[in-house]
Amino acid sequence: MSMINTVTGPINAEQLGKTLIHEHFIFGYPGFQGDVTLGAFNEEAALEEAITIARHMQSFGVQTVVDPTPNECGRNPIFLKKIAEATGLQIICATGYYYEGEGATPYFKFRQALGTAEEEIYEMFKKELTEGIAGTGIKPGVIKLASSKDEITEYEKMFFRAGARIQQETGAVILTHTQEGTMGPEQVRLLIENGADPGKIIIGHMCGNTDPEYHKQVLDQGVRIGFDRFGIQGMVGAPFDQERVQTLLPLLNAGYEDQILLAHDTVNIWLGRPPVMPEQAAKIMENWQPGHIFTNILPQLRENGVSETQIDKMLGGNAVGLFKGSAVKVIS
Numbered sequence: 001m002s003m004i005n006t007v008t009g010p011i012n013a014e015q016l017g018k019t020l021i022h023e024h025f026i027f028g029y030p031g032f033q034g035d036v037t038l039g040a041f042n043e044e045a046a047l048e049e050a051i052t053i054a055r056h057m058q059s060f061g062v063q064t065v066v067d068p069t070p071n072e073c074g075r076n077p078i079f080l081k082k083i084a085e086a087t088g089l090q091i092i093c094a095t096g097y098y099y100e101g102e103g104a105t106p107y108f109k110f111r112q113a114l115g116t117a118e119e120e121i122y123e124m125f126k127k128e129l130t131e132g133i134a135g136t137g138i139k140p141g142v143i144k145l146a147s148s149k150d151e152i153t154e155y156e157k158m159f160f161r162a163g164a165r166i167q168q169e170t171g172a173v174i175l176t177h178t179q180e181g182t183m184g185p186e187q188v189r190l191l192i193e194n195g196a197d198p199g200k201i202i203i204g205h206m207c208g209n210t211d212p213e214y215h216k217q218v219l220d221q222g223v224r225i226g227f228d229r230f231g232i233q234g235m236v237g238a239p240f241d242q243e244r245v246q247t248l249l250p251l252l253n254a255g256y257e258d259q260i261l262l263a264h265d266t267v268n269i270w271l272g273r274p275p276v277m278p279e280q281a282a283k284i285m286e287n288w289q290p291g292h293i294f295t296n297i298l299p300q301l302r303e304n305g306v307s308e309t310q311i312d313k314m315l316g317g318n319a320v321g322l323f324k325g326s327a328v329k330v331i332s
């Protein structure tokens with residue numbers, strides 16, 4: 001039996017149900033901690049808001065959400081546990097650091113200059129996965145790894161190697177961030193070279209790339225991928241949803257339906273001061289909320305002949321396969 005750690009304790013893969021594989025309840029770009037005077041965290045208000053959001057997700061039948069917020073971007077397992085306890089939503093949190101360009105790099109870079117960082121990253125993963133985060137007893141359910149646009153930097157490679165190593169010992173799922181959908185094939189190669197199990201890897205944000213042939217280079221290595229940024233349009237290098245759908249359809253037609261998972265990568269509550277988007281951007285981004293796939297994207301997929309079975313896989317069944325580490329059939 002494969003058990004998955006949620007913030008309220010272990011569950012079976014079969015208990016996942018309808019799953020959003022990548023959403024953030026709270027998130028802050030590193031540096032938010034310094035804006036504490038104007039951007040203080042009001043936990044009571046945030047919790048009320050987060051519970052409303054969780055219930056909104058549940059209104060579409062969602063039973064599980066993976067919140068892969070990196071450790072240094074405001075990851076808060078106790079806050080997530082409170083949301084889960086209040087609503088019954090199953091929430092899975094992560095252990096890991098963000099990519100070099102937007103993560104908090106000085107800490108482990110300094111330690112690496114002393115010659116020790118990769119081993120220490122491994123120890124951090126191990127302690128959190130086996131004993132829990134910071135004395136809370138809450139264990140992460142996924143290892144979060146991230147790389148830059150067109151490059152996996154030396155800094156990032158330390159986390160990938162340590163992540164592959166700890167996966168072999170714990171069996172935890174690896175969930176990645178690709179920047180604008182680049183370096184997907186390279187991430188998979190690096191992880192497999194270091195001993196990771198392709199059946200337990202999901203390469204995230206691949207919908208940032210709109211070439212189905214590129215996606216196949218990742219899928220044919222036996223991993224799963226995330227079309228996990230629906231609603232993010234015209235920002236952070238993201239394509240439009242219409243282009244995502246036009247990339248997804250040929251992949252489904254080519255038989256990759258067991259390897260694709262859907263989500264929005266929403267940030268529901270920002271740490272620090274909430275960002276204010278310029279009017280035009282706000283209009284383009286208006287659907288970036290966790291009901292968007294159900295309300296707007298699934299009808300488009302159905303119109304294009306995507307079956308209910310395929311939809312159920314991309315919003316649940318494939319998460320079960322991922323957490324069980326089921327091998328996917330590779331089409332070539």
Ligand SMILES: [Zn+2]
Pocket residue numbers: 022024068265
């Ligand atoms: Zn994310």
